[in-house]
Amino acid sequence: MQPLVSVIIPTYNRASQIGETIDSIVSQSYDNWECLVVDDQSEDYTEELLSFYSSRNSKIKYLLRDSAPKGASRCRNIGLEKAQGEFCIFLDSDDILLQSCIEDRIKRIEADRNKDFWIFPMYVNTYEKELQEVKIPNKKSYLQDFLKCKIYWQTMCTLWDRNFVRSIKGFKESYPRLNDPEIHIRAMIHSQLNYSVFWESNPDSVYRPAFSKIGFDIARKYFQSLMLFIPDISSELKENLLPHLLPCLKGYLKDYLRESLQYNSRQNNLVLFKVFYKNNILTFYQFLTLYVQYYTLLILDVSGKKVRKKMNNLLEK
Template sequence: MSQLVSIIIPTYNRAHIIGTTLDSIVAQTYQNWECVIVDDGSTDDTLEVLQAISRNDPRFKIHQRPSNLPKGASSCRNIGIDNSDGDYIIFLDSDDTLEVHCLKTRVDIFNKKPSLDFLVFPMGVYSNEHILKANLDDTVNHLNEFLSYRLPWSIMCPIWKANFIKELGGFTITYPRLNDPELMIRALLMPYVSYQVISDVPYDSVYYPSISNWPLIIDKYFQSLELLIPDVVNRLNRSNRSELKVFLRGYLKVWYYSFYFPSNKNYLFYNLTLIKLFLNHNIISRWQSLWLGFYITLYVGLGFLLSKVKSNKIFRFE
C-alpha cells in the first residue's frame, strides 16, 4: 500500500485565495494524501469555504486553533501535526501551490532512501508573472547556513518522516517570527540526523511573495531574536557545538540590512538591546559592540541635527 502524505496548512483570512492552493493539491498525480488545514481565527469567510470543500472531499480535514494557544502559523502547524495520520509530512502555506508531480516525485525518491529523516526539493518563486527556480546548493554546510540566516530552503521544500518531526517536537510557538529557521536548526542538530538535498529535479512547489507590514515585522523580528539567540546558543552548548555560535552574527547583519529603520520609535532601544544580547552570548566581540554602539549613537545624533536644520530651529538666535 502506498504511503499516506499529510499536507499541513495554517491559514488566516484566505477565503479569496486558498482555493488555488487546494486545487493544486487535488490535481496531484499521487492521490494518497490528506490535507490538514488549521484556521487561525479568521474573520472573513475562510472557515465556511474550508468546511464546504471538506464536505465534498473528506481528505481535507479542518481544525481551528483553540483560544488558549498563541496565534500564529506555528501553533496551527503543531495542531496539524497532532491531527495528522500520514507517514510523511509536508508544510504548505495557504497562498502557495504544489506542482502536479510534487507528491509523486517526493514519495518515489523517499521510497528509494527509506533510512533518511527528510528530503529537500527545489521550489519556484513567482516574480513578474514568471516562475524562477530557486537553486538548492547541496555542497554547503546547511546547519551553518541556517545559523547564519542564509536560509538555503523554505518551509515547503522538505518532506519529513512523520515520526521524525514528531520526535523533534514540531515548531516553537512562542516566537513571533523565525520559527522556520529555528525548526531547521533543531533538526540539523539532532544526533545522527540523516537527510538529502535533491537539487537536480524541477521545482515542485511555488512560493508567491506577498506584501508585508514592515513596521509590525520589525517589532516581531526583534522579539523573536530575543528568544531565538539564547535558545540556539544553549542548544549549541548542550550539543558541544558552541564554536558554531559565531555564525549567529548573520541574524544581526540581517537586522541592519533589512530592519534598520531609524523612523521606528523603538529604534535606539532595539539596537542597543540587540548589541548587548549578542555581546553577552559571545557572538560579537566587545570591540564590535563598541563600534556598533558608536555608529548607532552617531546616526541618531545626525538624525536629530538634520531634523532641527529642516525645521529651522538651529543656527538661529532667538
C-alpha cells in the same frame, strides 16, 4: 502500498487564496494523502469554504485552533498532533504543489527511507515574470549557511518523517517571525546530517512571497523574534557541542541592521546588540565598537543608510 502523506496548512483570513492551494493538493497524481487545514479563527468566509471542500472530499479535514497562542506555528503543531501520515508537508495557505509533487517525492526517497527529512527545490512566483527557480547549492552541510541567514528553501520544500518532526516538538509557537529557519536549523542540529537535499531535482512547488514593505510592524516583529531566536539557537549549539558555530549567527544581526534598525527604538536596538554579545556571537570588541558607533552616529544625526552601512562594516572585522 503508498504511504500516507499528511499535508498541513495553517490559515487566517485567506479564503480568497486558499482554494487554489487546496486544489493543487486535490489534483495530485499521488492518491494517498490527507489535508489538514487549521484555521487560526478567521473572520472571513474560510469556515464556509472549507466546509464545502471537506463535505465533498473526506481526505480534507477542517480544524479550528481552540487554544492559545494565536499564530501559524500553533496551527501547524495542532495539525502535526492530528496527522496520521508517515510523512508530512507543511504549506502556507497560498503555496502551490505541482501535480506530481508528492508522487515524485515519495519515489525519490524510496532508497533513502531512513532519513529524518528531505528537501526539494522550489519556484518563486514574483508576479512580474515567469516562475523563478531557486537554486540550492550542493553542500555537505547546510547548517552553517542557515545560521548565517542564507536561506535556500521555504516551508513547503521539506518532506518530514512525522515521528522525527514530532520528536523535536514541531514549531516554536512564540515566534512572530523566523519560524521556518528556526525549525530547519534545529532539525539539522538534531538530525546530525541524517537528511537529504535533492539540489539537482526540478522544482516541485511554488512559493508566493508576501510583498510587505518593511515598516514599523514587521521590524518590531523581527526584533521580538530575534530576542527569542538568538538565545534559543545559541543554547541548541552549545548543548550539542557546536559552540564554534555561534559567530555564524552574526548574519541575522547584519540582516536586522539592513532592514529593521531604523524602525525600532534606540533602546530596543541596544538591547538586541547585548543579546548577540551575551550569547557569544559578538566579541567584546565588536559589541563595544558597535555600541559606541551607534550612539555616535545618532548624535551626529547621520542618515539611516549610512548608519547601517557603517555598522555592517564593523561586523566584518
